[in-house]
Amino acid sequence: MSIFRSIDISSSGLRAGRVRMDVIAQNIANVDSTAAPGTAYKRREVVLLADQPRRAGGLGPPSNEGGGVRVLAIREDPSPGMMVHEPSHPAANAEGYVERPNVSLPLEMVDMVAAGRAYEANASALKTGRDIAKRTLDILR
Amino acid sequence: MFRDISNAAVEKAIIGLTRRHEAIASNLANLETPGYRPRRVHFEDALQRAVERETELSDGGAGLQEIEAVQPRNRMQPGAGGSPGNMSVERELTDLAITNLHHEALTRILAKQYGMLRTAITGGGRG
Numbered sequence: 001m002s003i004f005r006s007i008d009i010s011s012s013g014l015r016a017g018r019v020r021m022d023v024i025a026q027n028i029a030n031v032d033s034t035a036a037p038g039t040a041y042k043r044r045e046v047v048l049l050a051d052q053p054r055r056a057g058g059l060g061p062p063s064n065e066g067g068g069v070r071v072l073a074i075r076e077d078p079s080p081g082m083m084v085h086e087p088s089h090p091a092a093n094a095e096g097y098v099e100r101p102n103v104s105l106p107l108e109m110v111d112m113v114a115a116g117r118a119y120e121a122n123a124s125a126l127k128t129g130r131d132i133a134k135r136t137l138d139i140l141r
Numbered sequence: 142m143f144r145d146i147s148n149a150a151v152e153k154a155i156i157g158l159t160r161r162h163e164a165i166a167s168n169l170a171n172l173e174t175p176g177y178r179p180r181r182v183h184f185e186d187a188l189q190r191a192v193e194r195e196t197e198l199s200d201g202g203a204g205l206q207e208i209e210a211v212q213p214r215n216r217m218q219p220g221a222g223g224s225p226g227n228m229s230v231e232r233e234l235t236d237l238a239i240t241n242l243h244h245e246a247l248t249r250i251l252a253k254q255y256g257m258l259r260t261a262i263t264g265g266g267r268g
Contacts, residue, residue, distance in 0.1 A: 050177045063215070065164070066171070069171045115173075121230055121234060122170060128162065128237055129162060132244050135245060139248055
């Protein structure tokens with residue numbers, strides 16, 4: 001139990017938020033990158049996992065205390081992209097089709113707003129954690 | 142000699158609020174984690190009962206065991222696990238603000254109590 005535990009927790013939330021934002025930016029950047037069928041860019045999403053602190057110094061059963069959050073993986077969405085007939089495209093196949101990425105711009109926008117809000121919430125928790133630690137240390141003065 | 146019921150209770154409450162803030166930080170960090178169940182920290186009721194029992198004992202706070210025995214308790218909110226979006230960010234942020242204010246009030250009270258002791262020790266600066 002350190003005085004800075006809550007700051008560690010909030011910073012894990014900020015880190016996860018930044019990774020989410022990176023992945024969303026990558027999806028949006030690739031919204032129009034067509035490629036040969038089967039090789040198109042696939043939308044990526046972040047898989048989050050709650051860090052579960054354990055009782056008895058990390059060996060016991062999971063405790064009820066909250067922990068931080070961890071980015072478990074960045075997963076590709078396997079759903080197929082739309083096929084577009086574009087025979088002049090350098091990557092077009094024999095039938096003249098290219099595959100568009102399975103990125104949906106409105107979905108990414110909504111995710112981006114949600115990720116931004118979550119980031120702000122973690123930033124205010126971090127600020128409060130800093131205030132609490134500072135006031136606790138000020139008792140010494 | 143320097144500890145009585147009131148400053149022991151204030152210290153316990155500060156510890157409880159710090160734990161509560163950790164739980165809120167965790168809830169906010171896991172705002173979008175599937176299956177996460179929000180944590181709540183409880184200590185006020187137990188602390189109040191301990192203070193009442195301690196006052197009844199009226200041994201001048203010699204022991205303070207009742208207050209010392211109070212442990213902030215973490216609870217997972219039952220049910221509603223399994224899907225993201227069972228968290229209310231408004232509730233967490235409100236709790237965050239309230240916890241912060243309580244903590245500020247209690248640290249000031251504790252500093253005031255220590256300040257009074259210091260006044261007594263130094264004879265109000267006239268000694």
